[in-house]
Amino acid sequence: MALPLLLACLWAAAAQEPYAPHSIRLEGDITLGGLFPVHGEGPPGAGPCGDIKRKNGIHRLEAMLYALDQINSDPELLPNVSLGARLLDTCSRDTHALEQSLTFVQALIQRDPSDVRCTSGEAPLFVKPERVLGVVGASASSVSVMVANILRLFQIPQISYASTAPELSDDRRYDFFSRVVPPDSFQAQAMVQIVKALGWNYVSTLASEGNYGAEGADSFTQAARESGGLCVAQSLKIPKEHTSGDFDKIVKQLLTTPNARGIVLFANDEDIRQILAAVKRANQVGHFLWVGSDSWGSKLNPLSVYEKVAEGAITILPKRATIEGFDTYFTSRTLENNRRNVWFAEYWEENFNCKLTITGSKKEETDRKCTGQERIGKDSQYEQEGKVQFVIDAVYAMAHALHNMNKDLCPDYTGLCPAMEQAGGKKLLKYIRNVSFNGSAGTPVMFNKNGDAPGRYDIFQYQITNRTNPGYHLIGQWVDDLQLNHYCLKRMSLKNSHSTLTFLLSDKIRNWLQDNSVQSCHLTSSELC
Template sequence: DPLSPLPLQEYAHSIRLDGDIMLGGLFPVHSRGERGVPCGELKKEKGIHRLEAMLFAIDLINKDPELLPNVTLGARILDTCSRDTYALEQSLTFVQALIERDGSDVRCANGDPPIFAKPDKVVGVIGAAASSVSIMVANILRLFKIPQISYASTAPELSDNTRYDFFSRVVPPDSYQAQAMLDIVTAMGWNYVSTLASEGNYGESGVEAFVQISRESGGVCIAQSLKIPREPMPGEFDKLILRLLETSNARAVIMFANEDDIRRILDAAKRNNQTGHFLWVGSDSWGSKISPVVQQERVAEGAVTILPKRASIDAFDRYFRSRSLSNNRRNVWFAEFWEENFVCKLGMHGKRPGSPKKCTGLEKVGRDSTYEQEGKVQFVMDAVYAMAHALHRMHRELCSGYPGLCPRMANIDGKELLTFIRAVNFNGSAGTPVTFNENGDAPGRYDIFQYQINNRSTAEYKVIGHWTDQLYLNMDAMQWTSGDPSVPASVCSLPCKMGERKKVVKGVPCCWHCERCEGYHFQASEFMCELCPYEQRPDQNHTGCQPIPIIKLEWHSPWAVLPVFISVLGILATTFVIVTFVRYHDTPIVRASGREMSYVLLTGIFLCYAITFPMIAAPDVAVCSFRRIFLGLGMCFSYAALLTKTNRIHRIFEQGKKAVTPPRFISPASQLVITFSLISVQLMGVFVWFAADPPHTVVDYGEQRTQDPENARGVLKCDISDLSLICSLGYSILLMVTCTVYAIKTRGVPETFNEAKPIGFTMYTTCIIWLAFIPIFFGTAQSAERMYIQTATLTVSLSLSASVSLGLLYMPKVYIIIFHPEQNVPKRKRSFKAIVTVATMTSKLSQLTSERPNGEVKTELCEGMDTSMPSSKTTYVSYTNHAI
């Protein structure tokens, strides 16, 4: 009768099925009890569904003629009550047959020795569920060499083959799960997360594995690691939410927590108005379960959860829906399940004394109650099948051709059986391969879910990817708060812009400050700025280097237009003077100027103007050669000719004071020899320069290396340093200074004695020009426009020097030749004796100037002239023989 009273014990805590080979089973049929009671409420899914999955698998194996033929599997199934210590006590049942009993001191009432009931010998155990329970049980089973296969324990420490060498599992360890969760976090672009774990092996080990893997791989930092106490105080979950908000940038929360803790955390977030702030990443304890998110849909929206890849077993659904009180008496907890599932009471011994209705026994699972297959059913069946396949292979090797169990399998060696377990390879109940690695772990295969609220405001778990050694994630299928498809951020610091380097906060590698790569530095790597090569500058984004633009002085530049204009005018004027002198070659003024020396001087003036064009032209080897040759040559021609002239005047008048014979080397031929001798020194210096350092071009990147790299330019120029320039012009300047000295010495020569005074004025003005040139030229060494200023200054100074010589020495003559030809007539020749007389008078004038007032000088000079010269009113001086 299905409604018959239950046994005397309120509920038994074990199931026993007879068989040739006995398997143990550990299931959390009841929850943890309170206030000293070992067991609490019945767990319908985690307990009864999983337990029935083991019974169903054994039924299938026993009916399978190909698997363990003629061998029947039996079972001894125990309730762990979700408590590790209680499970340890229960698991002693499995080892009773292996413990020797000493009955020598025990006697029955009639004096006979006792007869002990032979306990079942369990060869392998299926379970447990919780990692903490499996760890506790594994410690005792390994002592008796009993292999154990878990269907739900995922703690990483169970992979330690030195401590849990008889433990295997058909679910992947949390280290795989932690790796999968880290891959999800990385794919989302999150690098700053918090972790939340339920106290115990599962939660703490899972978080520890996640933290360790994230530390090894880098790129993800842990803002906070919080733990939910096993027995939380009132308000504990609100405190946890507030602590998570202390690091508000770490929006992503990695959760390894049980269902109750997940539900209470979500409720606390809702109470604290943090709906939509946290980005939950849940482990397989959350998975795709409905219970943690009931009435918490909005706060759980967007949660990404992970669950070992599984499939619903249709055959089990049909089996379980067919279970009733009459056909399932082997399950001692099924009556309790019946009451809980249908909310009714079974007779006077029922567990629900306050239930309003009485069970009829005709209720049907799935019809009169909701039913959904529990997620670990597949793994329970796979664990049982793994044990069966190992026993089958063992039987085939040890009992080949022997029907049933042979003597060699009468006492199965657990160590030998473990070897066969680790070697199994078959397709499980869901069609996926079941294998174990050297640590007894199953391969990692996970489905990735996201909890989404669709347009109809209904919430559901949607598969968005999977993980099998690597992550496959469909980002387009993801949906966040209010349907936003963009992934929210959970970072300590925002990514740096292009051209910025990360300056990491000490101790927190995911937090940094962004520093711009300034000046000529570019972003060489994520954390480093490096200096560009000297001839390069950073690009606009400072992410690389590019060649610095090369410039030269252009003809259209304002710095070139003025010098060229002056030069062109000067060349035209010089050409005009030369043409005029050639045309009026035999006129008295041209002959008196010293035709040969005039042409030398005019050539120098022309070169001074012409050097402007090579100085502005685009530098190349030919242009650089012209610059070296003609830069100082024009001045050298000019001042060598002027020096020769002033020296001749000075020697003539000095000689006139001493004797009546003329000095040597005052003829035109001698003057030319002296002039070209002086010029040859300049040319020899240039040739030595050519030999020592052949002309070539360089690009000067330092001249216009501005603070702002955008304005930096390389200047294409001839390789002529400031020192080389000084050396090139130095000789000409020496000639100029010497000429000025002679000009000073001959300043007292009367105006009628040719060009002494115009030469003097020319040299004084030229010295002023070059004294102004020096500070302008060398004072611009640090200017960004140094090349322009120096080139313009040098060319203008040369042109001005030439213009002074041209204007003071030749323009008056050209003016007389063209506009007053009546003055360009021959005059009486003067003998050297007349010159001597003038020189003597000039000397006397100089002496009197220093002794008398100005008024008296003229009188005495006139008196002197009257006594020493013939009485004549007009004297005509000839320019023919003694042209100065």
């Protein structure tokens, strides 16, 4: 074959996969898509992708690989049917995620071969791309919103493991979107009840710019208005492109309503850290009391150096658990046995602060060579990322839906029957919305008519001055209603006040039986995210 002819036909074949040159592909009878923030967002002018995200990215991605392994080895779930996957990196950027997601719809796009000819005049042979039946992801709400808009056009169901923006509950706009985490509208209800239980009636909200922050704050304000007896003094937003001076201005603005000392936060890690730093610069440590959303949760990194500013903060997190099976799986991953993860070598360098002798090594700041004998959890710190449970549950929700659909469409048939192979995403969505099973943590996994998971939250207080157990303490829970263990609440001394703030608990909470209270007030290190 002449070189021009060869190049023309190779180009035609390569055109089948223009959007996923760097992805994970696992063979299977059914292919699921996966979207994960393997890398952070790149700096302006430096491309879409930044540094690798060891926990939010790699842990979550490996959680899907782990779940697929478990399902494929389970003789009871999808027997004689194997699940494959195409996993992509969103680089924590909505526009990049949209480009990547085009990979999932290629098989559903009708091609006109008459536009392309080999030099011989013959039509090229197109290799049909794999058909993706459903997608697990994305992480950030802004990314899920962008991706959901294209997946719904091709009727591909999507289950997120971390996106909580209330906007995604709109079943008219996001009809193929579901999630195994509760929406922020539930979280807002819980936070309003917390604020009122503390005896506060005048607060301000502070939110990061974007779907998560803005909608979370709006949901809180709406819930406060509907519940009555709670006023929002100010609703401030943190600009996406900001400087430290912007945070100084925000603190100055918050001080203009001195009686609204309670600040309700819907902010990302960096914005939490920056606002705490600004409070310290303004010499206002002890003036504000914080109520943080699940983006704060029980994280330590945003508070580093500013622990005293965060003292007494009350935070919320969807109920979750550490999955021991994943710990065993992940800490046994090595460069030799995990070659299916195309980003694992980069993770290895970052995790062990060493450099591999491979082309394209990104570890420039060290001369230390990796031996390949390093072990996760022994030669580096390891702690399971908080959304691992939800990634696993999302994959299993897909598997249970496919299992039930295959059982109905292919009775007395081994493997996939023609009816199953031709079934569309609309039918699969129906089965997804009707799944009900115990998830990886033993809690029920199910969806309401909008595709939302039920609201179940743990409530913490950050007590760095607690001499016995400094750190986050579990002080209650919210499952449709608030339950606080007031014995675990720490009273806070306010700056410029001669009295100690007493948490005013309602009679219902004050009389809550100790028998039903949380047994331990301290959050162990294994539970920290």
